[in-house]
Amino acid sequence: MKTSRRNFIQQTALFTSVFTLGFDWFESKGAAMAIANEPGRFNAFLSIDSTGKIRLYSPNPEIGQGIKTAFPVVVAEELDVDWKHVEVLQANLDTQNFERQVTGGSGALKHSWERLRKAGATVRQMMMQAAANQWKVDVSTCKTSQGFVLGPAGQKASYGSLAAEAAKIPVPSTVTYKDRKDYKIIGTRVRGVDNQAIVTGKPVFGIDIRKPDMVFAQIVRPPFGATLKSFSADDVKKMPGIIDVVSFKNKVAIVGTSTYEIMQARQNLTCSYGSEALLESNETHQAWFDAGMKSDKATVQRKDGDFANAISEAAKVIEATYECPFISHSPMEPMNFFADVKPGSVLLAGPTQVPQPAQKAVATLLGVPENTIQVELSKMGGGFGRRLSNDFALEAAELSSIIKKPVLVMWTREDDMGGGTYRPAVRYHFKAGIDAKGNITAFYLRGVGLNAGNSTRQDNFPVGAIDHVLIESVDQKSAVTTGPWRAPITNFLGFAEQAFLDEVAEAAGKDPIQLRLDLLARVKSNPVGKITYEPDRFAEVIRQVAEKSGWKKKPGVHQGFSVYYSHFSYVAQVAEVQVKNGKPQVTQVTAVTDCGEVVNLSGAENQVKGAIIDGMGHAMFAKLNIQAGVTSPTNFNAYRMIRGNEVPKIDAYFVDNGISPTGLGEPALPPTGGSIANAIYAATKKRFYKQPFY
Amino acid sequence: MAITLTINRKKVSLDIDSNTPLLWALRDHVGLLGTKFGCGIAQCGACTVWVNGEPMRSCVLPISAVGNAQITTIEGLDPAGKHPIQEAWDELDVAQCGYCQAGQIMTAAALLKKNPHPSKQEIVDGMAGNICRCGTYHRIQEAVALASKKVKK
Numbered sequence: 001m002k003t004s005r006r007n008f009i010q011q012t013a014l015f016t017s018v019f020t021l022g023f024d025w026f027e028s029k030g031a032a033m034a035i036a037n038e039p040g041r042f043n044a045f046l047s048i049d050s051t052g053k054i055r056l057y058s059p060n061p062e063i064g065q066g067i068k069t070a071f072p073v074v075v076a077e078e079l080d081v082d083w084k085h086v087e088v089l090q091a092n093l094d095t096q097n098f099e100r101q102v103t104g105g106s107g108a109l110k111h112s113w114e115r116l117r118k119a120g121a122t123v124r125q126m127m128m129q130a131a132a133n134q135w136k137v138d139v140s141t142c143k144t145s146q147g148f149v150l151g152p153a154g155q156k157a158s159y160g161s162l163a164a165e166a167a168k169i170p171v172p173s174t175v176t177y178k179d180r181k182d183y184k185i186i187g188t189r190v191r192g193v194d195n196q197a198i199v200t201g202k203p204v205f206g207i208d209i210r211k212p213d214m215v216f217a218q219i220v221r222p223p224f225g226a227t228l229k230s231f232s233a234d235d236v237k238k239m240p241g242i243i244d245v246v247s248f249k250n251k252v253a254i255v256g257t258s259t260y261e262i263m264q265a266r267q268n269l270t271c272s273y274g275s276e277a278l279l280e281s282n283e284t285h286q287a288w289f290d291a292g293m294k295s296d297k298a299t300v301q302r303k304d305g306d307f308a309n310a311i312s313e314a315a316k317v318i319e320a321t322y323e324c325p326f327i328s329h330s331p332m333e334p335m336n337f338f339a340d341v342k343p344g345s346v347l348l349a350g351p352t353q354v355p356q357p358a359q360k361a362v363a364t365l366l367g368v369p370e371n372t373i374q375v376e377l378s379k380m381g382g383g384f385g386r387r388l389s390n391d392f393a394l395e396a397a398e399l400s401s402i403i404k405k406p407v408l409v410m411w412t413r414e415d416d417m418g419g420g421t422y423r424p425a426v427r428y429h430f431k432a433g434i435d436a437k438g439n440i441t442a443f444y445l446r447g448v449g450l451n452a453g454n455s456t457r458q459d460n461f462p463v464g465a466i467d468h469v470l471i472e473s474v475d476q477k478s479a480v481t482t483g484p485w486r487a488p489i490t491n492f493l494g495f496a497e498q499a500f501l502d503e504v505a506e507a508a509g510k511d512p513i514q515l516r517l518d519l520l521a522r523v524k525s526n527p528v529g530k531i532t533y534e535p536d537r538f539a540e541v542i543r544q545v546a547e548k549s550g551w552k553k554k555p556g557v558h559q560g561f562s563v564y565y566s567h568f569s570y571v572a573q574v575a576e577v578q579v580k581n582g583k584p585q586v587t588q589v590t591a592v593t594d595c596g597e598v599v600n601l602s603g604a605e606n607q608v609k610g611a612i613i614d615g616m617g618h619a620m621f622a623k624l625n626i627q628a629g630v631t632s633p634t635n636f637n638a639y640r641m642i643r644g645n646e647v648p649k650i651d652a653y654f655v656d657n658g659i660s661p662t663g664l665g666e667p668a669l670p671p672t673g674g675s676i677a678n679a680i681y682a683a684t685k686k687r688f689y690k691q692p693f694y
Numbered sequence: 695m696a697i698t699l700t701i702n703r704k705k706v707s708l709d710i711d712s713n714t715p716l717l718w719a720l721r722d723h724v725g726l727l728g729t730k731f732g733c734g735i736a737q738c739g740a741c742t743v744w745v746n747g748e749p750m751r752s753c754v755l756p757i758s759a760v761g762n763a764q765i766t767t768i769e770g771l772d773p774a775g776k777h778p779i780q781e782a783w784d785e786l787d788v789a790q791c792g793y794c795q796a797g798q799i800m801t802a803a804a805l806l807k808k809n810p811h812p813s814k815q816e817i818v819d820g821m822a823g824n825i826c827r828c829g830t831y832h833r834i835q836e837a838v839a840l841a842s843k844k845v846k847k
Contacts, residue, residue, distance in 0.1 A: 064789075064793075191787045192789055192792075194792060195784040195787065195789065196784065198789045198796075199795065200728070200768065200775045201726075201796050202728070259721070259731075260711065260713075260719075261711070330827060332730070332825065332827045333730070333732075333791070333793045334732075380791060382793060383791075602787040603787070606790055610790055610829035614829050636733045636735070641827065643824075643825060644821050644831035649832075650832065
């Protein structure tokens with residue numbers, strides 16, 4: 001009989017408890033330890049009960065990167081069960097049983113690959129041992145298939161029937177992983193485990209959190225750099241549905257029984273702000289960029305050879321300056337968070353990419369022990385790095401502690417777009433010297449960023465291929481808050497560098513692809529200093545994209561090339577532009593990605609295409625202005641997001657090399673601005689030096 | 695004064711400000727959370743519902759303007775998820791974060807109701823009003839085409 005997933009869920013009544021394994025199960029020599037008082041739980045990642053019900057737990061926050069599907073796929077593969085018969089659950093923050101419950105840096109699969117495989121393979125081994133004991137055969141004569149152990153004489157036992165005995169078996173200290181040629185799930189197209197919930201409108205996001213006695217709140221925040229002098233809340237408090245108006249940390253919170261009533265009341269709030277220094281504007285930032293470029297206090301991030309001498313001896317010098325503005329992350333679900341601060345216990349719930357830091361920060365804020373703070377993870381309506389800053393969680397906790405009520409703090413779109421932790425604004429200056437043969441002999445980069453930290457990536461390509469290099473950065477502090485934005489720093493540096501190398505190739509009279517391959521050959525034979533990338537993997541994505549895109553083999557089609565290494569993955573792109581009615585139109589992007597093993601092909605393609613669309617849209621349209629500490633625009637009527645009628649055809653290919661998986665949520669973004677700008681240049685002879693292009 | 699709305703074929707009586715946008719009436723007062731808040735100014739389409747079968751932006755539609763019209767939300771499209779659009783969305787694994795998809799699905803289902811077999815360009819144009827920040831646009835368009843094939847000629 002074929003058992004559907006739903007049937008499995010209905011069979012919980014038949015549940016009988018078995019022993020469970022705890023956090024140290026990798027090393028554990030003894031039998032099971034209890035985990036979370038949950039029967040059937042073999043380890044942090046999975047439970048199997050006597051009825052055969054298999055539950056896989058995904059610990060990392062789901063932000064749209066597909067981790068809630070990809071993680072369990074890896075466990076299910078090594079456990080050797082039928083994917084159709086597993087149920088996947090989001091784990092809440094559980095620092096006792098999980099490590100690195102983080103969504104950021106495209107690091108989830110890279111960091112967890114080994115743990116996930118071990119979680120599945122270990123229990124598979126225990127199932128085989130339990131069956132071998134029962135059948136009195138050597139375990140080496142047993143194998144598994146789709147949730148069953150198969151014995152040498154045709155015996156067959158389901159994991160469910162073996163679960164109770166298997167749980168008593170000592171955890172094996174070594175396990176064997178599947179050969180990748182035997183993979184049944186990894187590398188296939190696996191549909192998202194939340195698809196049904198999404199298409200039927202289930203309440204799975206932070207904004208959907210509803211708890212008993214919960215109230216709503218919105219918070220009015222000051223301009224960047226300003227302090228709240230006074231506010232008038234009398235008219236607000238009289239408005240229907242308003243429970244309270246309170247102030248903390250230069251903010252004013254309006255608490256009420258419904259969102260619309262709060263929105264109405266908010267219009268009657270008047271706040272008076274002051275500031276000690278002049279509030280920042282676009283002009284301030286331009287002046288800071290100018291000063292930073294001239295500053296003699298830049299931090300040297302890397303120095304190879306003697307740049308000054310090499311550039312003075314160069315046959316030709318190419319220079320260019322690039323600049324990007326602050327931009328907001330603008331996930332479709334605006335920021336929001338739930339907090340219920342009670343004496344002795346705190347419940348936090350909602351969308352954060354980093355639940356453990358939220359727990360720690362709230363513990364510090366409220367002066368309570370971390371272990372009294374519970375964090376429930378909701379699905380996130382996007383994040384793009386915005387939900388790495390837990391400002392929204394801290395606000396909710398602080399407000400709840402003041403009003404002594406469970407509260408969902410909701411940001412409007414205007415709050416979200418105007419509320420900071422933006423992609424830092426950065427200006428770059430590049431300089432390259434080439435010799436008479438067209439080889440790059442000297443390379444210089446200075447990055448001046450506003451709250452950007454080190455705005456360079458000093459050990460990344462083409463560094464390592466050039467004898468004389470100088471990389472410097474200047475970090476200018478600003479009252480405008482910034483944070484990681486999908487592919488931090490490289491989301492713009494990738495464009496600037498790849499556009500600059502296109503100019504260098506032209507000046508050197510070289511094909512842009514050949515220029516990179518020559519540089520990589522140099523790295524391979526005789527690298528200069530420390531490098532962070534593998535030249536062979538770099539060269540392979542370049543060769544493949546040249547072939548797949550028909551590089552320089554399409555008459556009438558203008559092509560632009562770029563390649564970038566980030567988050568341990570390599571992505572090469574060729575963009576195509578056709579001139580229609582006198583206007584350049586990006587018609588296609590071909591991308592080849594080396595992210596090691598592709599766990600879920602459907603999810604992987606979605607990430608690559610989405611990152612390219614993200615990179616293209618923001619490169620072409622996105623810009624925030626700051627005037628006297630206030631951001632504009634603050635909504636989608638004037639902040640242009642790329643739409644479905646503006647996207648090119650995208651072909652996404654993956655290098656099949658079986659290397660352990662690396663990042664995929666971000667790496668396809670950094671090369672995008674460059675491939676598109678270079679293709680538009682090929683069509684129009686116009687180069688872009690600033691984002692947004694239009 | 696109470697206002698009676700017809701939501702997913704059920705009558706619901708609400709004693710709230712008649713200027714309340716339908717989006718917030720649904721979310722905060724009716725308890726239907728599938729319809730999403732994205733921008734509040736009818737720019738992104740995340741809040742799309744049907745009013746008498748027509749796709750509307752519920753974030754700017756006061757309940758006073760709805761009257762006796764039939765309101766259909768994502769929860770009322772097909773709770774079992776068997777509408778051709780819902781099936782196509784699952785088959786092609788459209789969603790990344792999924793937040794905008796209720797609005798995308800309601801827009802797409804309305805498009806097919808009016809034009810069961812749209813051309814590629816009609817799909818692109820018909821879906822251009824809905825923002826997807828994750829950039830699932832290709833799959834959205836492919837899923838509408840797939841659903842169109844499921845609709846009997």
